[in-house]
Amino acid sequence: xxxxxxxxxxxxxxxxxxxxxxxxxxxxxxxxxxxxxxxxxxxxxxxxxxxxxxxxxxxxxxxxxxxxxxxxxxxxxxxxxxxxxxxxxxxxxxxxxxxxxxxxxxxxxxxxxxxxxxxxxxxxxxxxxxxxxxxxxxxxxxxxxxxxxxxxxxxxxxxxxxxxxxxxxxxxxx
Numbered sequence: 042x043x044x045x046x047x048x049x050x051x052x053x054x055x056x057x058x059x060x061x062x063x064x065x066x067x068x069x070x071x072x073x074x075x076x077x078x079x080x081x082x083x084x085x086x087x088x089x090x091x092x093x094x095x096x097x098x099x100x101x102x103x104x105x106x107x108x109x110x111x112x113x114x115x116x117x118x119x120x121x122x123x124x125x126x127x128x129x130x131x132x133x134x135x136x137x138x139x140x141x142x143x144x145x146x147x148x149x150x151x152x153x154x155x156x157x158x159x160x161x162x163x164x165x166x167x168x169x170x171x172x173x174x175x176x177x178x179x180x181x182x183x184x185x186x187x188x189x190x191x192x193x194x195x196x197x198x199x200x201x202x203x204x205x206x207x208x209x210x211x212x213x214x215x
Contacts, residue, residue: 071108071164083197085204086133090126093134095197096168098160102191103142103171103200105134114163115153127167133207134169141203142196144171 074082074094083095085105096104107130109123116124135147148170152159 107167146172
């Protein structure tokens, strides 16, 4: 056919349709999420200047995003404290995912602008994607197939429990 396998992925249709809705309603999902409860919004951790949230349309199981509260389109629009907290939360996300899911590696990425692949191009965010040897490439354009084997709410629950353990260890060692 096209040189690749087809995999039924109905979540992609929701993802594509969500862009039309976003153009209509002008609200930012990353500004709205912190207004909801952690469990409802799938927020794993709230920092002072940024938070960690599950990606509703993950490239792989355990895919999270680190998002500043400030609504800016690019990293250079953040101050040093905001940038520092973003990177600290990337490290925290990796530590929690590594302990809970035992990936072989990670992709860490920032897509700035629609042309660079940003789905939400007006609010910068950092993707933290766990990877395993033998999984398919996370880029939809080049992937032959991709299977997310665990429900996002189950992943969220496990990561939250592991996060609580990590935070408890930090408090004990301080």
